[in-house]
Each structure stands twice: as structure tokens, then as C-alpha cells.
Amino acid sequence: MGTDPEAFDAFYRRHVRMVTGFVARRVLDPHLVDELTTEVFLAAIETADRYRARLGGETAWLVGIARNVLAAERRRSARQLDKDRRAGGRRPLAPYDIERLEERIDVLTVEVEYGRHGAVQPAGGGRAERGHSRAQANAHTPTHPGR
Structure with a gap:
């Protein structure tokens, strides 16, 4: 069969x-x-x-x-x-939410790593640094665009 x-x-x-x-x-x-x-x-x-x-x-x-x-x-x-x-009824993450989370993680990583060792943060160019800059620029931007 x-x-x-x-x-x-x-x-x-x-x-x-x-x-x-x-x-x-x-x-x-x-x-x-x-x-x-x-x-x-x-x-x-x-x-x-x-x-x-x-x-x-x-x-x-x-x-x-x-x-x-x-x-x-x-x-x-x-x-x-x-x-x-x-x-708990939470909605799935949208692409812009994921990007913002990645930026926050990058900022926290830089702060923890450089703050812990007392080192001077590198001057721009790295992903973490760009994330930190974007996170600061978006600090007052609404989480959900268009709402």
C-alpha cells in the first residue's frame, strides 16, 4: 500500500x-x-x-x-x-521593537563592560556605540510609532 x-x-x-x-x-x-x-x-x-x-x-x-x-x-x-x-496577552514584538531592544542591550553592554573595568569607552564607530547614540536620540521617542 x-x-x-x-x-x-x-x-x-x-x-x-x-x-x-x-x-x-x-x-x-x-x-x-x-x-x-x-x-x-x-x-x-x-x-x-x-x-x-x-x-x-x-x-x-x-x-x-x-x-x-x-x-x-x-x-x-x-x-x-x-x-x-x-x-499573558502580550503582543508579539514588531521589528522596530526588536531594534530598540538590541540598541538597549548594546548600551547596557557598553556601560557594564567599560564601567566595571574603569576603562575609557572607545570613540565611535562600533555597533555598541552607535546603539548608545541611537538610544540617547530615541530616549523620548514613543515605543509604538503610529499609535
Whole structure:
């Protein structure tokens, strides 16, 4: 089946309704049902060489694959939910936010390194120095342009 398109087509037609129903009873989003059903059949193609009819029929094999696909989706969804929870509703950083953070890091690095050792800061030209100059120039610039 894994290398024979006609055999897979017949296999798919025999089982797609059952797999879709199995997934749909466990997932509310119809788009996700479609995506996960596709993943089940892709996994079946990838593991077709390991299928052993004597251990159970095709339906049982596909249900096992579907359970694994659903479990993986639940883990992925839980990780995403945890990320969202930890982010606390904060918006993703925009490119200008990242640039400003890099500038602040550069300034802090220069201040810490040169301040700690009592050395004289180099005269211009370096990335950290440019960041320090830009940070000073932008000290009173709003964080979110256009708002």
C-alpha cells in the first residue's frame, strides 16, 4: 500500500469515513478534523511496511494511528496554550521593537563592560556605540510609532 497508489486509493476509500468520524467525535474544529484525518493517512503510508494483519485488522490499526495523531495534537495544543498563557496577552514584538531592544542591550553592554573595568569607552564607530547614540536620540521617542 505504501508504494502502490491504486492500493492506497482503495484503502483510503474503504476507511476515510470511519477515520474522519473517529477524529470528528474528538475534535470540534472541522478544519482540524480534515488536517488530522490527513495526518492519519500520511502516517499509515509511512508505516505501511509495519502493518501486521495477524495483530489486528486495518480498522484497528488506523484507530491506533488516529489515537497517536490526536495525542500529538493535544500535546501541541497544550504547549501553545501554555505559551499563550505565559505571554499573558502580550503582543508579539514588531521589528522596530526588536531594534530598540538590541540598541538597549548594546548600551547596557557598553556601560557594564567599560564601567566595571574603569576603562575609557572607545570613540565611535562600533555597533555598541552607535546603539548608545541611537538610544540617547530615541530616549523620548514613543515605543509604538503610529499609535
